[in-house]
Amino acid sequence: MSAAGAARREGTELAGDDPARLATVSLETAARGGRPPACAIVDASVHVRPRSQAEFRAYLPRLWKTRRLPSGDGYYYPNPAGNHLRETYSDAGPPGSDPDLLHRHLITDGGVDRVVLHPLTLGLLPDIDLLGAVCSATNAWLADTWLGPTHDRFHGTIRVAPGDPVAAVAEIERWAAHPGFVQVGVPMQSLQPYGKRQFWPVWEAAAAHGLPVCVHADAETGVEHAPTPAGYLHTHFGHAAVAPFMFVNHLTSLMTEGVLDHLPGLRVVFADGGFDLLGPMMWRLDKDYRAMRVDMPWMTRLPSEYLAEQVRFVAHRMDGPDDAAVAGEWLSMVDADRLLVYGSNYPNWDFLPPGLVYPDAAAEARERILHGNATRLYELDRGETA
Amino acid sequence: MTERVVCATEDLPPGSRVVVSVDRIEIGVFNIGGELVAIRNRCPHAGAPMCDGLLTGTVVSDGPQQRRWAHDGEILRCPWHGWEFKLPEGRSLVDPPYLLSTYEVRVLDGQVLVDTASGRGTRTRAEART
């Protein structure tokens, strides 16, 4: 019997390697979920990419233009639901590559007012110069393709590779005055936790320009640490569940090594989960800090006291208790309405429509998460009030 | 009159401490380089016998990445969880709302006197907030 015949008999559809047909999650269906918010909406975490290698390579200098680039999917964990939303596949390019389609999905149909775009840059590469060139090209491409007068609802992220602090600072300086960029983006993957002194010039440059630093999981090319210190878990499910511990590592490092004290104006945004780990982690840090302060004399407050002013988390995974009654209590316990900013993670499969953002929470709390916190963080109302 | 004799001054040379129970309160008197400091023998965190704590110094920071030894002989570390309190004021260095209870102490006719009614109530974080 042919393969097709077998598939019919089992009642399954064989999608082959067509990613669009493997995509389980439908944007249009997901977007109908929940309770639509009454407030304006800022989507702080949307991922875009070039339509093609050619579109991207146009921004690489001649030195790198004809170099092979790693695919960035040394990613060993295929997602059983497919990686992207069904409707984001188009003939014109991969998901998240078409400004008009994205505008329609999120703004025209989705009701979002402003979108913070965050392209990724191949994580870590063994050749730090090539990685720097990829970051620079990504920023120039984003500015040309997505930012500017025709797309005034889109805001951009300056991608840098903190492993080369000199190049990273230069890249921040290059774009800081561009009105379209509202944050600096760095990979979650790093060979050292981000509080280490070698990274300080990068955080100083970001703070000097009032740009928050957004930490987001990036592609994997094989030169990063294993996802857990004990190695690799079995499936995408396990991988996704433990990945957010990296944010705990970076945050703890930024606190204990004195970065948050040294740069009171620095804002750090953790964009890929971990918020649900924050409560117990802060209990632990506050408790142990009081016994061990002597080792971090530069810390001027309890670890948990840095959060409200300097740290934000993107809400897109909606981790937390299932039970709505418990969830409400938990959210107020962990200051969620001050620390969270809404991000959909479009066009990825775990897209969160605004209606599903804590639908049972009080209206003011939802307003802060969906709009107010991000507006203040990125100073998005600067132009409007002027 | 709520002043009570704790000990003779010669029994409390610089660098030493005396713990007594007066009016059902345990009070410790420290001689820190000639200055007398009286505290209640009770840690505001969770009630440890504070006067069993190590009197030492600590590390402070004058700027990013800087460490310096400071307050030598003025830091009392709780024997239970290690919190640091700076004498004579009794303020916690690690969570400043917390404050040791301190008492007025003086020397009269070769005797160390503590006013047991002068104790400023032990403050906790919760109390400090109200």
Ligand code: FES
């Ligand atoms: S009882 Fe003193 S620090 Fe806990």
